[in-house]
Amino acid sequence: MTECRCFGAVAHYKPPSTDSNPTLEDPTPDYMNLLGMIFSMCGLMLKLKWCAWIAVYCSFISFANSRSSEDTKQMMSSFMLSISAVVMSYLQNPQPMSPPW
Amino acid sequence: FALLLDFKATFFLGRYNDDFDDGEDLAEFDDNDFAEFEDVNEDPTVEVESEPPPKPAPSSIPVEDDEDEATVEIEDGQDEFEDADAQVSDMYSKYDKDEFEGYEKTNSPFKDTLIYQDVPAHLQNSWESYYMEILMVTGLLAYIMNYIIGKNKNSRLAQAWFNSHRELLESNFALVGDDGTSKEATSTGKLNQENEHIYNLWCSGRVCCEGMLIQLKFLKRQDLLNVLARMMRPTCDQVQIKVTLNDEDMDTFVFAVGSRKAMSRLQKEMQDLSEFCGDKPKSGAKYSLPDSLSILSEMAEVSDGVMDSKMVHYITNHADKIESIHFSDQFSGPKVMQEEGQPLKLPETKKTLLFTFNVPGMGNTSPKDMDSLVPLMNMVIYSIDKVKKLRLNREGKLKADRNRARVEENFLKQTHAQRQEAAQTRREEKKRAEKERIMNEEDPERQRRLEEAAQRREQKKLEKKQMKMKQIKVKAM
Numbered sequence: 001m002t003e004c005r006c007f008g009a010v011a012h013y014k015p016p017s018t019d020s021n022p023t024l025e026d027p028t029p030d031y032m033n034l035l036g037m038i039f040s041m042c043g044l045m046l047k048l049k050w051c052a053w054i055a056v057y058c059s060f061i062s063f064a065n066s067r068s069s070e071d072t073k074q075m076m077s078s079f080m081l082s083i084s085a086v087v088m089s090y091l092q093n094p095q096p097m098s099p100p101w
Numbered sequence: 102f103a104l105l106l107d108f109k110a111t112f113f114l115g116r117y118n119d120d121f122d123d124g125e126d127l128a129e130f131d132d133n134d135f136a137e138f139e140d141v142n143e144d145p146t147v148e149v150e151s152e153p154p155p156k157p158a159p160s161s162i163p164v165e166d167d168e169d170e171a172t173v174e175i176e177d178g179q180d181e182f183e184d185a186d187a188q189v190s191d192m193y194s195k196y197d198k199d200e201f202e203g204y205e206k207t208n209s210p211f212k213d214t215l216i217y218q219d220v221p222a223h224l225q226n227s228w229e230s231y232y233m234e235i236l237m238v239t240g241l242l243a244y245i246m247n248y249i250i251g252k253n254k255n256s257r258l259a260q261a262w263f264n265s266h267r268e269l270l271e272s273n274f275a276l277v278g279d280d281g282t283s284k285e286a287t288s289t290g291k292l293n294q295e296n297e298h299i300y301n302l303w304c305s306g307r308v309c310c311e312g313m314l315i316q317l318k319f320l321k322r323q324d325l326l327n328v329l330a331r332m333m334r335p336t337c338d339q340v341q342i343k344v345t346l347n348d349e350d351m352d353t354f355v356f357a358v359g360s361r362k363a364m365s366r367l368q369k370e371m372q373d374l375s376e377f378c379g380d381k382p383k384s385g386a387k388y389s390l391p392d393s394l395s396i397l398s399e400m401a402e403v404s405d406g407v408m409d410s411k412m413v414h415y416i417t418n419h420a421d422k423i424e425s426i427h428f429s430d431q432f433s434g435p436k437v438m439q440e441e442g443q444p445l446k447l448p449e450t451k452k453t454l455l456f457t458f459n460v461p462g463m464g465n466t467s468p469k470d471m472d473s474l475v476p477l478m479n480m481v482i483y484s485i486d487k488v489k490k491l492r493l494n495r496e497g498k499l500k501a502d503r504n505r506a507r508v509e510e511n512f513l514k515q516t517h518a519q520r521q522e523a524a525q526t527r528r529e530e531k532k533r534a535e536k537e538r539i540m541n542e543e544d545p546e547r548q549r550r551l552e553e554a555a556q557r558r559e560q561k562k563l564e565k566k567q568m569k570m571k572q573i574k575v576k577a578m
Contacts, residue, residue: 004273005273005307006306006308007275009305009307009308009311010275010276011286012305013281013286013305013312014281053237057241057244061244061326064248064297064323068295069295096230096233097231099233
């Protein structure tokens with residue numbers, strides 16, 4: 001078999017820019033991040049425990065779907081915010097959460 | 102003996118006398134001034150029987166009010182102060198249920214109005230009342246467990262794929278694995294992890310092509326929500342291979358073959374397929390392809406050229422794993438929707454071969470399944486060489502060039518109005534900028550000179566336009 005490798009014609013890898021194809025990007029981590037922040041704000045302001053718990057879930061989902069190039073600071077801050085929402089709701093009102101039914 | 106008793110009575114009385122601070126007791130006191138000299142009754146039963154009448158009254162009074170109790174006792178007689186025991190038993194005998202004949206009846210109205218309060222849950226000190234919280238935490242733990250398991254599974258699958266393909270790739274490409282971070286293009290020899298479910302591999306350094314980007318798009322096994330969604334609607338892992346070619350490596354044609362669903366979807370989504378392959382996807386029966394596959398092609402000659410016997414052999418044997426195969430010299434990705442109407446410039450095109458393969462197993466893949474994808478990689482390599490050799494004949498080439506010119510013209514027509522507007526705005530911007538420059542000029546001398554220069558330029562432009570109009574009129578004549 002003839003040698004088909006060509007060591008001279010090696011092209012460097014160019015990561016595809018996201019500006020050219022915004023549709024190919026998965027929007028899930030960004031949406032979940034935003035949802036998480038909104039729910040944790042609701043949980044803190046309105047003292048709703050279930051909001052705070054949903055915020056924790058949202059930030060976990062956002063973390064699971066995140067790209068490796070994404071900033072970990074953003075992830076950590078949303079996570080901390082949701083944990084603080086849960087803790088504050090329980091400090092203010094230690095009663096257990098009542099189910100909606 | 103009587104003296105002793107008297108002494109005791111005095112003693113007890115004395116104690117009680119010290120406690121008597123109320124004035125209201127004084128009256129009773131007077132009556133009983135001589136009570137202390139009375140004989141103490143030794144028989145406790147007698148005093149018990151004499152007690153019922155006044156008892157209901159003191160029973161409703163709190164027990165701690167010894168003074169009232171004592172007052173009553175003094176009224177009755179000092180026979181009760183025999184000894185401490187008798188006194189104690191007297192206190193207890195007060196609550197003897199035989200005594201309180203009418204007590205239950207009087208007590209029942211109280212019972213109805215008694216409200217038993219529930220102890221608030223958080224004071225109950227039982228973990229059971231926090232069952233919702235425990236459920237939530239369990240859910241979170243389940244999510245974390247699934248994240249770890251899914252991540253590991255995806256990682257194992259990727260590694261298995263790479264191990265089975267490594268030899269083939271390394272024999273064909275000089276550079277295998279490049280993450281784009283290092284300045285020199287050196288082979289990293291491993292996959293580049295973009296996500297917990299997407300792995301990239303860039304290969305380059307081969308004749309007939311510029312480079313090849315392989316994307317292992319696995320299912321999101323690390324996200325529990327996705328896992329649950331997949332239980333409703335199963336999907337499979339995909340391997341996407343994109344080979345970019347140099348200009349001399351490929352002739353001008355657009356061709357695609359794949360599953361029916363994929364073909365109809367691509368025809369709507371892809372810019373080049375929608376422009377050059379206007380007809381509906383045709384069946385591949387002519388080339389004895391299975392029914393599940395269909396073909397989109399610019400012209401019949403292209404299909405004949407691509408579908409040679411070896412290609413047909415590959416495709417037929419692995420029809421279940423092929424999602425789509427797309428060869429195009431006008432590849433620019435999916436159609437881009439822009440808010441301001443059509444884009445002003447034709448999108449950049451690149452000669453590309455795109456392959457999308459489905460990993461067998463429909464989600465429940467195991468690392469062993471990756472070996473079955475090696476023949477598909479062989480097909481990719483074969484296609485690269487084939488496309489280099491495939492040349493259209495004269496007729497085909499003419500047709501192809503005409504097609505491309507037509508598409509460009511259409512595009513220009515559609516955007517003509519917009520381009521005019523854009524040019525107009527650009528001209529106005531320039532004028533405004535110049536005017537501003539003139540205004541900002543502090544030196545009045547220079548200002549005048551600049552203004553004159555601008556005026557002269559305007560004059561020249563007008564003259565040119567007039568000349569053009571004259572020429573057109575002459576030509577028309």
